Amino acid sequence: xxxxxxxxxxxxxxxxxxxxxxxxxxxxxxxxxxxxxxxxxxxxxxxxxxxxxxxxxxxxxxxxxxxxxxxxxxxxxxxxxxxxxxxxxxxxxxxxxxxxxxxxxxxxxxxxxxxxxxxxxxxxxxxxxxxxxxxxxxxxxxxxxxxxxxxxxxxxxxxxxxxxxxxxxxxxxxxxxxxxxxxxxxxxxxxxxxxxxxxxxxxxxxxxxxxxxxxxxxxxxxxxxxxxxxxxxxxxxxxxxxxxxxxxxxxxxxxxxxxxxxxxxxxxxxxxxxxxxxxxxxxxxxxxxxxxxxxxxxxxxxxxxxxxxxxxxxxxxxxxxxxxxxxxxxxxxxxxxxxxxxxxxxxxxxxxxxxxxxxxxxxxxxxxxxxxxxxxxxxxxxxxxxxxxxxxxxxxxxxxxxxxxxxxxxxxxxxxxxxxxxxxxxxxxxxxxxxxxxxxxxxxxxxxxxxxxxxxxxxxxxxxxxxxxxxxxxxxxxxxxxxxxxxxxxxxxxxxxxxxxxxxxxxxxxxxxxxxxxxxxxxxxxxxxxxxxxxxxxxxxxxxxxxxxxxxxxxxxxxxxxxxxxxxxxxxxxxxxxxxxxxxxxxxxxxxxxxxxxxxxxxxxxxxxxxxxxxxxxxxxxxxxxxxx
Numbered sequence: 074x075x076x077x078x079x080x081x082x083x084x085x086x087x088x089x090x091x092x093x094x095x096x097x098x099x100x101x102x103x104x105x106x107x108x109x110x111x112x113x114x115x116x117x118x119x120x121x122x123x124x125x126x127x128x129x130x131x132x133x134x135x136x137x138x139x140x141x142x143x144x145x146x147x148x149x150x151x152x153x154x155x156x157x158x159x160x161x162x163x164x165x166x167x168x169x170x171x172x173x174x175x176x177x178x179x180x181x182x183x184x185x186x187x188x189x190x191x192x193x194x195x196x197x198x199x200x201x202x203x204x205x206x207x208x209x210x211x212x213x214x215x216x217x218x219x220x221x222x223x224x225x226x227x228x229x230x231x232x233x234x235x236x237x238x239x240x241x242x243x244x245x246x247x248x249x250x251x252x253x254x255x256x257x258x259x260x261x262x263x264x265x266x267x268x269x270x271x272x273x274x275x276x277x278x279x280x281x282x283x284x285x286x287x288x289x290x291x292x293x294x295x296x297x298x299x300x301x302x303x304x305x306x307x308x309x310x311x312x313x314x315x316x317x318x319x320x321x322x323x324x325x326x327x328x329x330x331x332x333x334x335x336x337x338x339x340x341x342x343x344x345x346x347x348x349x350x351x352x353x354x355x356x357x358x359x360x361x362x363x364x365x366x367x368x369x370x371x372x373x374x375x376x377x378x379x380x381x382x383x384x385x386x387x388x389x390x391x392x393x394x395x396x397x398x399x400x401x402x403x404x405x406x407x408x409x410x411x412x413x414x415x416x417x418x419x420x421x422x423x424x425x426x427x428x429x430x431x432x433x434x435x436x437x438x439x440x441x442x443x444x445x446x447x448x449x450x451x452x453x454x455x456x457x458x459x460x461x462x463x464x465x466x467x468x469x470x471x472x473x474x475x476x477x478x479x480x481x482x483x484x485x486x487x488x489x490x491x492x493x494x495x496x497x498x499x500x501x502x503x504x505x506x507x508x509x510x511x512x513x514x515x516x517x518x519x520x521x522x523x524x525x526x527x528x529x530x531x532x533x534x535x536x537x538x539x540x541x542x543x544x545x546x547x548x549x550x551x552x553x554x555x556x557x558x559x560x561x562x563x564x565x566x567x568x569x570x571x572x573x574x575x576x577x578x579x580x581x582x583x584x585x586x587x588x589x590x591x592x593x594x595x596x597x598x599x600x601x602x603x604x605x606x607x608x609x610x611x612x613x614x615x616x617x618x619x620x621x622x623x624x625x626x627x628x629x630x631x632x633x634x635x636x637x638x639x640x641x642x643x644x645x646x647x648x649x650x651x652x653x654x655x656x657x658x659x660x661x662x663x664x665x666x667x668x669x670x671x672x673x674x675x676x677x678x679x680x681x682x683x684x685x686x687x688x689x690x691x692x693x694x695x696x697x698x699x700x701x702x
Contacts (some may be wrong), residue, residue: 118367119420120515134187135161138171141198148172161192173197210261214271222246231271247271253308280332281306284318286342291320313513318342331513337542341687343661357408357416359392366418376415386686392417402598406691418597432701446524447510453509454547459494459700460624462563495555495563496697498527498615498626500540500632508643510542520692526614528632528695530587534663534687537635538694544698555699556681557638564629566622566678573621573629578674582607585630586621588671600673612670629677632695633665640664662686667694 138147146154147160150170157173166189170278181197212221214231221228224243231247240263248254252273261267261350283306292300294317295307297308311334326342328347339368357375358367366376369389375481376392377665383406392400392415402410502517502524509516517531532540541552555563574584581587588598590606596662609617639660665683668676671693675681685694 088578100568117586118223123199127338130237132190132191133163134166134189134191135163136171136185136187137161137192138173138197138609139194140173143202145197146174148174157197161194171195190353208622209266210259210269211266212245212247212269212271214249214255214273216249216252216273219247219249219252219271219273222248234679241496245271245274249273251275269465279311279334280309280314280336282309282314282330282332283337283339284316284342285339286318286320286326290341291318298485300693306337311336316340316342333512339542341661343687354499355383355388355390355404356412357381357390357392357415358399358412359394359417361394361397361417362393364392364397364417367393387691388688390415403691405685407690423481426496443510444504446516450503450510454511454544455503456544456548456550457698459503459698460497461494461702462492462559462623490700493555493559494700494702495623495625496699499632499695499697500537501525501615502527502529505529505532505540508543509676512539512543513537516692518692520611526616527612528615528627530612530632530695531690532695533690534635534685536690540696541698550700552700554635554637554696557636557664557666559699560634560636561679563625564621564624564667566625568622571678571680573679574619578677579603579605581605581630581674581677584621585668585677586613586618586627586670586679587630587668588673592671596671598671603674609670628667628678630668631670631685632667633669633672633693634667635685635694635696636664636666638664639670645688660687665694 074306092195108131136149137160138149140157145157147157148154149164149172151172154174164187166187168184168186170172170187171181171183177187183195185193187193212231217231219231221231223245225246236593240261242258242260245256245257245259247257252275255271257269258270259267259269282295284291293307293672294300294313295309297317299317300306300319307334311327311332313331315329316327328340328342330338330340332338353370353601356378357376363374366373366381367390368381368383369392387403390402390404390413394417397417400417402413402415404411404413466479502519503526506516506524506529514536516535517529519527519530537554541554544550545552564573566573568574572578572581574580581603582589586607586609588600589603589609591608591610595610607613607618612631615631618627618630619624621628640662662684663686665685668681676683685691
């Protein structure tokens, strides 16, 4: 064999070995895939078997028992009863005894057989007049033809017909004019006659209460009894009573009142909506960076542009920074955003840490010695000195271009109210204290500024209205709060200037107690004061300044004054002088006029208007009386 042939044979053998090697590699690869596939099949089969064995395992049966009668109770297999509802309960498979009681109908019983995985609902429908008859109710009273109410709805008169309300729990109320109403709870059972006899006693001639709320469809509680859904007069015994007014979606209104024998008391209830869109927010800035802000005693962080959502009403604001006397003020918030700028004053050398710094506002929580004040009063209530206001020209407006830049409303009034008179001065502490002591009302605080001839302050709108009604009964006159139109006409007294004394604000110290040099030295508020000085730091005794042309004192300054009018955010104020206690009794914000002892020049203008919640009691607001002629 030649060398060439040997080489060819070797090549063929090598090729054959290479082919055999390639075939063995592929076989191993196929075996590997086959093993992985078998494992996957086993895993899937295991999961499927698990689900077949456990996921489809029958669940315990559930049962719900429901009734068309409220307060129905269900017991299962004679166990403890529970309120009937559509909420299902898990039970063991098998037969169960269902019993329903407390429906006003005869007890209902049935048996159900429950299987695993079954959801079962039992609806029990009780119908009066089908099968078992409904309850038969007869209401009688010692006073013939008394009115009968079932659950607050009038259904007829006593002993005139048989009543057939639905079975279950109800409240029967029997009323007759001149008698105390009687309330009787009752549980009516179908097929059974119920006899109710009400004994009415004569109503002691006491007081009556009329609620005026800013919402309708409210419910009333008197001394915890209620709900009372009628909006009529409510008879009260003389003395103190707790009143609560509620409506869904509003924060409840609560207060205590004291009524006298024969008094007709009108209470204005303001319910605030529980709605973030109506909640005001407050932004507090300061001239000293990183000052700390306290709202109603709570540290809320640093001052700055971040708004703080607060409920409408009175709040206490304090701004503090180390090395400075604190800034403190009380504010009344309505809807919308309010921005307050706090000015921290540079302390006197060596004073801040070593001497007591007076607060910017006197402490409003200082108690009043009621017994001592009441014991010091002399004489009885008497009619105040009134000034008859002379008639003016029909359609008299403000001077051209004079609209109050600090008010959101045009204050001009196109018509003069009818003939009326106005108190010569503001109501004094001495006059109001006599009313408060006689009726048991809380005495307003004076902050140590004096009482007697000082104008009464820290009284809300309801206090002022109550005083006018009380004094009317005592004197036989018809006093009330002035309307805004009456007030402005009387304040101007025929003047055409910015102020009733002219156009010079620095002449104010002759005519009005305002924020002048003395007041600024005492309180040091951040706003600009007058350059004149009358020597008064706070309120002054009424009649201390020159009167206007009608002979009225303190129409501007000393204390802002409540008017009868409801605040209107847009449009003109009430015209024609109609008193608004009746037509606007439910409004929650009232107009104040006249500026006060801490007012800057702009707030002393005859056109300036303010507003305050009817429950607002602050140290710059009082009132004076009006009377129709």
